[in-house]
Every structure is written in C-alpha cells, then in structure tokens.
Amino acid sequence: MARDDEKMAGIDRRGFLKLTGGILGAAGVYAILINVKGTAILDIASGQVAGDYDPSEHYWGFVINSHNCIGCGKCVVACKLENRVPQRDDCNRTWIERYQITDDGQVLVDSPQSGINGFVGKPSPKPSGEEPSIDKAFFVPKLCNGCDNSPCSQVCPVSATYKTKDGIVVVDQERCIGCGYCIQACPYGARYLIPHDADRSPTGNVGVADKCNWCYHRITKGRLPACVEACPVGARVFGDLNDPESAPRKIMRDTRVAVLKPELGTKPKCYYVGLDEGVR
Amino acid sequence: MDGFAYPNEAQIGWSLIVVLYPFTTGLIAGVFIVSALYYVFNVQSLKPLARFSLVTALAFVIVAPLPLAIHLGRPHRALEIFLTPHFTSAMAMFGYIWIFYMGNLMIQTWLVFRKDIVTYALTGTGLRRRIYSVMALGVYDLSAKSLAIDRRLVKLSGAIGIPTAWILFHGYSGFIFGSVKANPWWSTPLMPIIFLFSAVVSGMALLIVLYVAAMAVQRKPINHDALRSLAGWLAGFLAVNVTIEVLEVVTMMYMREQSWETIRSLITERLATSYLVIQLLVGSALPLLALWVVTLIRLPQRTSTFLASAAAVLTLVGVFAMRWNVVIGGQILSKSLRGFLSYTPEITGREGVLVALFIMALPFELFALITYFIPPWREVSVQSDGVQLELNMVEPDFPRPT
Amino acid sequence: MKHLTRAGLLLGAAAIAFVVLRAAILQGVFTLDEFALRPPDRAANQRYWMGLPAVYAASSSCAGAGCHDDIYQLWVTSAHGTVACENCHGPAEAHVLDTAVRLPSNGSAELCETCHAQLAARPSSFPQIEPAQHFPESACVSCHLPHRPGPAATITHAPEGDCLQCHSPTNARPAKPMPINHTGRANDQCLFCHEGMKQ
Numbered sequence: 001m002a003r004d005d006e007k008m009a010g011i012d013r014r015g016f017l018k019l020t021g022g023i024l025g026a027a028g029v030y031a032i033l034i035n036v037k038g039t040a041i042l043d044i045a046s047g048q049v050a051g052d053y054d055p056s057e058h059y060w061g062f063v064i065n066s067h068n069c070i071g072c073g074k075c076v077v078a079c080k081l082e083n084r085v086p087q088r089d090d091c092n093r094t095w096i097e098r099y100q101i102t103d104d105g106q107v108l109v110d111s112p113q114s115g116i117n118g119f120v121g122k123p124s125p126k127p128s129g130e131e132p133s134i135d136k137a138f139f140v141p142k143l144c145n146g147c148d149n150s151p152c153s154q155v156c157p158v159s160a161t162y163k164t165k166d167g168i169v170v171v172d173q174e175r176c177i178g179c180g181y182c183i184q185a186c187p188y189g190a191r192y193l194i195p196h197d198a199d200r201s202p203t204g205n206v207g208v209a210d211k212c213n214w215c216y217h218r219i220t221k222g223r224l225p226a227c228v229e230a231c232p233v234g235a236r237v238f239g240d241l242n243d244p245e246s247a248p249r250k251i252m253r254d255t256r257v258a259v260l261k262p263e264l265g266t267k268p269k270c271y272y273v274g275l276d277e278g279v280r
Numbered sequence: 281m282d283g284f285a286y287p288n289e290a291q292i293g294w295s296l297i298v299v300l301y302p303f304t305t306g307l308i309a310g311v312f313i314v315s316a317l318y319y320v321f322n323v324q325s326l327k328p329l330a331r332f333s334l335v336t337a338l339a340f341v342i343v344a345p346l347p348l349a350i351h352l353g354r355p356h357r358a359l360e361i362f363l364t365p366h367f368t369s370a371m372a373m374f375g376y377i378w379i380f381y382m383g384n385l386m387i388q389t390w391l392v393f394r395k396d397i398v399t400y401a402l403t404g405t406g407l408r409r410r411i412y413s414v415m416a417l418g419v420y421d422l423s424a425k426s427l428a429i430d431r432r433l434v435k436l437s438g439a440i441g442i443p444t445a446w447i448l449f450h451g452y453s454g455f456i457f458g459s460v461k462a463n464p465w466w467s468t469p470l471m472p473i474i475f476l477f478s479a480v481v482s483g484m485a486l487l488i489v490l491y492v493a494a495m496a497v498q499r500k501p502i503n504h505d506a507l508r509s510l511a512g513w514l515a516g517f518l519a520v521n522v523t524i525e526v527l528e529v530v531t532m533m534y535m536r537e538q539s540w541e542t543i544r545s546l547i548t549e550r551l552a553t554s555y556l557v558i559q560l561l562v563g564s565a566l567p568l569l570a571l572w573v574v575t576l577i578r579l580p581q582r583t584s585t586f587l588a589s590a591a592a593v594l595t596l597v598g599v600f601a602m603r604w605n606v607v608i609g610g611q612i613l614s615k616s617l618r619g620f621l622s623y624t625p626e627i628t629g630r631e632g633v634l635v636a637l638f639i640m641a642l643p644f645e646l647f648a649l650i651t652y653f654i655p656p657w658r659e660v661s662v663q664s665d666g667v668q669l670e671l672n673m674v675e676p677d678f679p680r681p682t
Numbered sequence: 683m684k685h686l687t688r689a690g691l692l693l694g695a696a697a698i699a700f701v702v703l704r705a706a707i708l709q710g711v712f713t714l715d716e717f718a719l720r721p722p723d724r725a726a727n728q729r730y731w732m733g734l735p736a737v738y739a740a741s742s743s744c745a746g747a748g749c750h751d752d753i754y755q756l757w758v759t760s761a762h763g764t765v766a767c768e769n770c771h772g773p774a775e776a777h778v779l780d781t782a783v784r785l786p787s788n789g790s791a792e793l794c795e796t797c798h799a800q801l802a803a804r805p806s807s808f809p810q811i812e813p814a815q816h817f818p819e820s821a822c823v824s825c826h827l828p829h830r831p832g833p834a835a836t837i838t839h840a841p842e843g844d845c846l847q848c849h850s851p852t853n854a855r856p857a858k859p860m861p862i863n864h865t866g867r868a869n870d871q872c873l874f875c876h877e878g879m880k881q
Contacts, residue, residue: 028698034705053732070804072797074769081773082737090290097284098803109284109618118796119803125284137803142286151462157371158360164728172727175718177360178353180293181371187462189286189615193293193353202734207353217734226738232765232797233808264461280616357718363707364722387689394685417692419685426683433686 053220055166059269060214061241062146063248063257066274069139069235071096073118075227080116082215082226086198089113093190093212094143094227099279100124101136107278108132115139140279141235143227144169144190144212145260145268152182152191152211161209167241167269168216176208183209187261188268214238241269283619292611292623295631296604300347300639302453302475303482303603304340309450310483312337312385312441314510319388319438325509331656332494333487334389337445339647341382346639348374351631370456373448381444388437389654390415391430398422399660411653422662450479457606464539464617465546465610470528477521482599484514485567488592490647492585500657504581508574511588515571518595522564525602542617550612550620555605563598567591739774741767753829760830761809765797770828794822824871845872 079085079094096115100108112122119139124132150169153161160175161182171182183191191211194201202210215225219238223229228236239246248271251257257271261280272279281290311333317323318330349355361375390397398420401412451472457463458471488510495502529547532540547555570591574584612621626632706712713720744767745754757763768774770793771785791813800810817825826832 028701031702031705034708035701037708055728067805070797070808071801074766074796078738078768078773090288092287095287100803107618109616111284111287114287119801120795120799134802137801138805139803151460155369155371155460156366157369157374158357159364159366159722160360162724170728170731172724174727175357175360175364175722176354177357177718179348179351179371180353181369181456183288183291183293184611185460185462187615189288192288192291195291196353203730205354209353213731216731218736220732221736223736223740229738229740230766230769232762232769234764280618354718356716360718363704363719383693387693390689417685417688419688421684426685429683429686 055164055220057242058166058240059242060146060167060219061239061248062143062214062270063237063251064141064143064270064272065235065237065251066138066140066272066276066279068233069096069141070233071098071115071119071139072232073115074230074232075141075236076114076116078226078230079212082218084200084202085210086194086200088195088198091192091194091198091210093210094141097140097142097279099138099140099276100132100134101276101278102132103135106132109278136276138274138276139235140272140275141227142188142190143270144214145188145266145270146214148267148269149265151185151187151264151266155181155185157181164216166220168213168219169211170213170216171209171211173203173205173208173210176205178207178209180209186211187264187266281619281621283614284616285614285619285621286616289611289614289621292608292621294607294611295351295623296608296625296633296636297347297351297631297639299600299603299607300636301344302450302607303600304344304347304643305450305453306475306479306482306599306603307486308337308340308344308483309445309476309479310481310485311340311487312445312483313480314484314487314513316438316442317513319392319434320442323509325505326513328503328506329487329491329510331392331659332491333483334385334392335650335654335656336487336490336647337483338385338389339650340643341378341385342646343639343643344378344382345374346642350635350639370452370459373452377444377448377452381441381449384437384441384444388434388441391434391437393654393656394430395422395427395662396654396658396660399662415653427662446476446479451476457610460610462615463610463613464537465543465613466606468528470524471606474521474524474528477517477524478599478602480517481514481521481595484510484517485592485595485599488514488588489596492589494651494657498657502581502585504584507585507588511571511584511591512575514592514595515568515575518564518568518571522560522568525564526560539617542613546609546613546620551605551609554601555609559598559601559605563594563601567594567598570594736775737773738768739778743774743778757829761832762829789821789823789828791822794826 073096076092076094076096080087083093085091085093092114094114095111096119097109097111098115098119102108106127108125108127110122110125112119124134126132146167146169148167150163153163153169156162156176157179158175158177160172160177161169162172163169178193180193183193191209194206194208194210196206198206215223215227218225224238225236228238237247237251239248241249243249251273252271255273257273258275259268259271260275314326315330315333315337318326345358349358352358361372362379365372365375394416397412397415399422401409401416402420404412454472454475457466457475458468460466488507491507492502532543567590570587573579574587574591579587608623612623614620625636628634703712707714707719708721710721741754741758744750745758757767770788774785777783777785795813798810800812804810
C-alpha cells in the first residue's frame with residue numbers, strides 16, 4: 001500500500017524533505033561561513049611558517065649611512081645577481097643616487113644605470129649646457145624602505161603583497177595579477193613590474209610586481225642581505241630592531257637619523273644618516 | 281627622462297588602455313544617471329531618452345572589465361578579485377561591485393522592456409518567438425497589476441543603481457587615484473568628486489551624440505524638448521565639473537607646497553596641449569558656451585541640435601583628455617619631484633592604439649546588437665480590459681491613433 | 683507575480699552557485715590552478731621566499747683551513763679588510779658548495795677605478811686618485827697588492843745590488859720577505875716602487 005511504501009525506509013516523505021532541507025540548509029550556512037571567513041585565511045599565525053625560524057621574534061631594520069657611500073655600485077651588482085633581478089635599467093631592487101649641489105644652489109641628481117657600474121666616467125647632468133660648478137656632492141643608496149605602514153600592501157587588490165611578522169613586505173608572485181597599483185602607491189619608487197621579456201626573474205614569474213625584500217632568504221638564516229655584504233665602506237647596516245645592541249640600534253642611539261618622506265606617514269624602517277635637505 | 285626620476289619610474293605601468301577604464305565607467309555612470317532622473321526622480325522632460333540610456337549603459341557595462349583585463353601583467357589570474365579581494369584596496373571593489381551593478385542594470389532593463397519582450401514573443405514566430413520567450417522567462421503576464429509592480433521595482437532598482445553606479449562603480453576609480461599619497465598630481469580628496477561630475481558630463485554627452493546619430497540612422501524624428509532638456513542638465517553638470525577641476529589646481533597654486541614647482545611645470549609644459557587646450561578650453565569652456573546658448577536661447581531646431589551635438593562631441597573629447605591627463609600625467613611626473621618621463625602609446629601591441637579603438641568600438645557594437653532585440657525607440661503600449669490584450673506598437677512623439 | 687518568482691529563482695540559483703563554488707575553492711575542494719583559483723596560503727609563500735638559494739657567500743666563508751686562509755689573514759687586517767672578496771671575485775656560494783666551480787680574478791684598472799677614481803661626491807677622506815695622472819701606464823696591482831693594498835714600504839737602507847739576495851723567501855737568512863704578489867717580478871722593478879716613487 002502507498003502508505004507502507006512511503007514508510008519503507010523508516011522515514012516518510014515529509015521527514016525526507018525535512019532531512020534534505022536541513023542538510024542543504026546546514027551546507028548553505030557552512031558555505032556562507034567559508035565565504036565570509038574568506039580572506040581571514042590569509043593571516044599567518046607565528047610559528048606556522050617554517051622550521052626553527054620564528055618571524056615574530058625579530059623585527060628587521062636598515063640603517064643607510066650616506067656619509068660613507070662612495071657610489072661604487074657593488075651593492076647593485078650583488079643584489080641583481082643574488083636575487084635574479086632582470087638586468088634592465090628600469091628593474092631595480094636597489095640603486096644609488098648621486099646628489100650634486102651647485103654653487104648657486106641647484107640640486108642635480110642622477111643615477112646612471114642605477115649606479116650598477118659606478119659613477120666613474122658618468123658625466124654630471126648639465127641643465128644649463130655647461131659643466132656645473134659643484135659646491136657639495138654625495139651619494140644616497142636607495143632600496144625598499146620596509147614601511148611599517150606600507151602603502152603598497154594597503155592597495156594590493158588581491159592581497160598578494162603582505163607584511164610578515166618580522167617586518168618585511170613581500171610579494172606573493174604566484175598570486176600577483178600585475179595590476180601595477182602597488183608600484184604607483186610606493187612613494188619611494190622601490191617597486192617595479194617584471195617585464196614579459198625579462199632575461200631572468202626572482203621566482204620565474206613575469207608580468208608581476210617585484211621589490212627588494214631585504215634578502216629575506218638570507219636574513220632568515222642568520223646571514224646579511226647581499227648589498228650589506230657587498231658594501232666596502234659600511235654604508236649599509238642591517239639588523240634586528242628588537243635587539244638594543246644590534247648594529248642599527250647602536251647607530252640610531254649614537255647619532256641622528258631620519259627617514260625619507262616622513263610626512264607621508266609610511267613609517268619606514270630604513271633609517272638614513274646624513275640625509276640632506278634636497279634628498280627625496 | 282628629463283631631469284631625474286627614480287630608475288624604476290621609467291616603466292609607465294598604466295597605459296592608454298588603463299585611461300579607457302575610468303572613461304568607460306564614467307560613461308556608464310553618466311548615462312545611467314539620465315535614466316535615473318526619469319525613473320527615480322520623474323523628470324518628465326527626459327522620458328523619451330530614458331529607455332535609450334538604459335540600453336546604452338547596459339552595452340557599456342558588459343565591456344567595462346575588458347580594458348582592465350587586457351592591461352594586467354597576469355590576466356588569467358584576474359578571477360582572484362572575486363576570491364581574495366583585499367578590503368583596504370579601492371581597486372578590489374571592482375569585482376563585486378561590477379557584478380552587482382551589472383545585475384541590477386540587467387534586472388532594471390528587463391523590467392522596463394518586459395512588455396516589449398512579451399509582445400514580441402507573442403507576435404513573433406519560429407526562432408524569434410523562442411528567443412523572446414526565453415527572455416521573458418516563459419511568463420506572458422502583462423496585466424495592469426504586474427506592470428504596476430514592474431514599475432515600482434524599476435524605481436527601486438534605479439534608486440539602488442544611483443549610488444552603485446555613481447559612487448561605487450565610478451567614484452571608487454576616482455578614489456583609486458585620489459588616495460595615492462605618493463603622487464602629488466593624484467592625491468586629493470576632490471578626486472572622486474571630480475571623477476563623478478566628469479562622469480555624468482561624459483555620459484550625458486554620449487547620450488546626446490548617440491541619440492542624434494541613432495535617430496539620424498533610423499531616419500526618425502528627434503524629440504527636441506528632450507534634447508534641450510538634456511543639454512541643460514549637461515550644461516549644469518559641466519559648469520560644476522569645470523569649477524571643481526579648476527579649484528583643485530588653483531588651490532595647489534595658492535598653497536605652493538613642495539610639489540607645486542613640478543606640477544606647474546607639468547601643467548604648463550608637459551600637459552600644456554592636453555590639459556590647457558583640450559581639456560579646459562576645447563573640452564569644457566567651448567561646449568559650456570554652446571550649451572548655454574542652446575538652453576537659454578530659442579534657436580531653430582536644426583541649429584540647436586547641431587550646437588548640442590557639437591558641444592557633446594567636444595565634451596567627450598574633453599573628458600577623455602581629463603582621464604588621460606590624470607592617468608598619464610601622474611605617471612610622467614617623477615615622485616622625486618625632480619623630473620619627467622615621457623609616454624607615447626604604441627600603435628600595435630597589447631596596450632596600443634589599435635587595441636584601444638577595438639575596445640571602444642565594442643560597446644557600440646553591443647548597443648547595435650541589444651537594440652536589434654529590444655529597440656528603445658519602439659515603445660509597446662498595453663491595454664487590457666481584463667478579457668483581451670490589445671497590443672499597439674507606437675512610435676514615440678507621434679500621437680496615438682484614436 | 684510569476685515572472686518575478688522565476689527571475690528571483692534564477693538569481694537565487696546563481697547566487698547559491700557562486701557561494702558554493704567560492705567556498706569549494708577556498709577549501710581546496712575544487713581548484714583551477716591556471717586561473718590562480720586555489721586556497722590562498724601565505725605561510726607557504728613565506729616559506730618559499732625563505733627557501734630561495736643564496737648566490738653570494740660572505741667573506742668569512744673564504745677563511746678556514748683547507749680554504750683560502752693565508753690570503754684571508756693577509757686581507758682581513760688590511761685597508762681592504764671591509765671589501766668583500768666577492769666584490770672582485772664574483773659570487774662565491776657556488777664555489778663554497780662545490781670547489782670545482784672556479785671564480786674569476788679581476789685585476790683590471792677599471793675595477794679599481796670604480797672605487798678609487800676621484801669623484802666630487804666621494805667623501806674627501808676616502809682614498810681617491812685621478813687615473814690619468816696616477817701612473818696610467820702601469821697596472822694598479824703592480825704596486826698595490828689587492829689583498830693588502832697601501833703604498834709600497836719605504837726602504838730604510840740604501841739599495842745595494844740584487845734585492846733578492848736578502849729578500850727572497852727561499853733565502854737562508856731571510857730579511858723582510860716579499861708579499862705573495864711579488865713573486866715572478868723582475869729584480870729591477872723593485873726600486874720602481876720602493877725608492878721614493880710614491881704619490
């Protein structure tokens with residue numbers, strides 16, 4: 001009889017509908033919860049990363065001593081080799097700027113091929129067509145400023161750029177869509193897009209954003225960034241800002257330091273000794 | 281490079297193709313506002329243009345993501361914008377807002393055109409009948425009650441559409457630029473407002489051009505009252521637009537902050553033609569003058585139409601120039617404030633002029649396709665005495681046969 | 683209103699499909715790798731960056747028994763003691779891992795000049811020369827030992843005959859021995875550097 005058939009499996013039709021409805025409802029709520037939790041997945045708790053390096057124990061920082069820089073370019077060479085940065089002039093993780101202030105107060109800045117071959121034999125800029133008469137001149141190395149309040153990670157639309165717990169801003173080049181917003185947002189010009197015809201690339205990806213990451217693969221193993229190793233005159237100093245006796249902390253205690261473009265509120269962790277008024 | 285720029289700035293990342301994007305979303309927002317003026321605010325003088333503008337907005341919104349997808353370094357990863365949007369990034373808004381707005385617009389268009397669709401389904405044969413039946417979702421109810429509900433929903437959809445299109449869908453692109461503190465040419469709270477007003481201006485101008493052209497092609501009469509009304513609205517928004525744009529620069533000039541020297545050089549040297557001549561003079565001042573003449577003086581209809589159309593074309597050129605000046609201008613200026621770069625779009629190539637022309641042609645092609653199925657200039661009027669449906673095809677502006 | 687119901691169902695179905703699909707991707711149940719539709723894993727990316735291989739070693743890795751300790755000891759207290767070995771010899775990690783990999787040696791004037799040519803922007807306390815006026819016809823390394831640079835030692839006695847008689851390292855009664863780069867030099871070159879021929 002129909003009634004008996006319906007009850008055959010022990011559930012009647014109403015019960016069956018209730019059951020499927022309940023399961024689907026629960027699945028729906030679960031799906032919605034997953035959707036809502038969505039990008040919260042991206043937050044990494046400390047200790048989850050790898051091995052015996054705990055990012056939350058460190059807070060890395062740089063001190064650049066512009067007084068010492070001789071503009072030899074070895075840092076740029078080392079960086080490009082260490083990180084497989086494309087050899088083009090418009091792809092730089094680090095570069096050196098030369099500032100020359102003329103007798104009448106003009107500030108002439110140049111960076112021939114980003115300083116990779118040094119500045120010997122590179123003519124000064126000549127805005128008035130004649131050799132300028134130089135009153136003061138110096139070099140300023142530039143790199144990622146390691147902003148605490150980084151505008152680049154703020155504007156990434158797909159959460160591909162992020163700041164690690166030890167203070168380094170990193171690009172996930174497997175997720176970067178190459179929109180270029182981060183490059184527009186960086187006030188220091190520290191980022192670039194890896195061109196499609198690049199001769200080499202840090203992760204093998206092209207068309208994605210790249211930037212100096214303070215040689216994350218070295219510093220997490222107790223080594224120094226390649227540019228710091230290469231600098232012959234101690235213009236680049238790297239260390240753990242959490243440690244009061246680290247090299248950067250000592251310099252910051254003993255002498256006056258400044259950051260680039262402080263009015264923008266980016267809170268860089270790259271401090272400069274010997275910045276001059278015209279340096280931006 | 282002229283002067284000094286950070287070495288990485290030699291890459292001009294946002295090309296002509298990116299200039300097209302705020303131009304397109306601006307057109308969409310502006311065109312939609314015209315339809316909203318009728319459907320939400322009951323501005324009767326714009327009624328003849330209301331359905332026309334909905335269809336135009338729809339044609340453009342479908343194409344909107346194309347310039348973005350083409351310029352990405354990794355376009356095939358574009359769907360990540362739906363998977364892991366980063367909520368602190370204005371650009372992340374694009375994915376969901378576009379879907380939401382496009383859905384809203386499709387619903388509104390469907391509700392507005394439903395009586396036409398159903399009529400075409402009932403009076404058609406074969407394949408045409410099937411296509412329209414699918415579009416009607418197999419429901420042929422044209423009772424007064426259903427049409428009344430449709431009208432209420434249209435109003436609601438239009439009301440939802442205004443902030444979505446204007447503030448979210450286009451305003452956010454102004455915010456994308458205005459919130460970049462690193463770039464003194466972009467960084468201003470006024471930027472979203474400037475974008476919004478120039479969007480409305482460009483949309484209204486597009487409608488004038490498209491309407492006049494479409495009616496000319498179809499050899500149908502133009503509704504001159506509607507055109508003059510729209511010209512008046514355009515004049516108003518254009519006046520506000522120019523005021524805000526000029527205000528921004530005048531304020532910078534007055535404050536003379538650190539970046540002023542380089543911005544002055546940008547405006548008077550690098551962007552002299554595209555900013556001073558094209559955007560301000562040819563693209564704003566001249567059309568404003570022409571539109572005031574059209575609105576305030578009763579001219580013969582042909583002159584009026586011609587002036588309004590010419591003004592509209594110039595306005596479109598001016599708004600395009602504005603997008604160019606913002607996007608490209610901001611990138612040729614070095615953030616070191618010490619120099620400039622240069623940009624000339626390539627002709628061929630993924631981000632070149634030919635691709636840009638192709639992208640800009642697509643919405644018009646889509647417009648032709650959509651209006652083939654649901655021509656906005658043929659309005660179906662429905663009368664029902666409860667027993668029988670009487671369907672009349674009525675051409676706009678001609679009195680209904682008695 | 684049937685048309686609204688149908689439209690609503692259609693939209694509802696699309697919304698549900700989207701929600702379910704997105705949840706499936708976020709959980710890794712369904713992935714499309716080519717479109718980057720997979721669960722985001724920042725920890726994995728962080729591990730990836732940490733795991734990249736080094737290309738530069740550090741100067742300290744050149745030291746040690748069985749390696750270049752003799753040169754290292756000569757170099758580390760010299761004026762070039764802060765100039766990384768790899769600045770002149772190129773990145774050395776590959777060589778540290780496998781000594782069969784050879785590193786070049788660059789003794790060109792061009793390399794020395796990248797640091798030591800006179801430039802207005804260099805600190806005045808930094809040793810610089812004007813290459814055109816500082817023995818342009820000689821190689822820098824003929825006077826300046828790269829691993830222990832600095833001007834040639836002033837001789838404290840009047841030169842007499844063959845310098846190698848006393849200063850050769852193989853001498854039974856060795857006087858102050860010559861540094862490594864002096865081997866193979868002709869005897870008559872000694873005075874070129876060691877008798878008042880310095881800037």
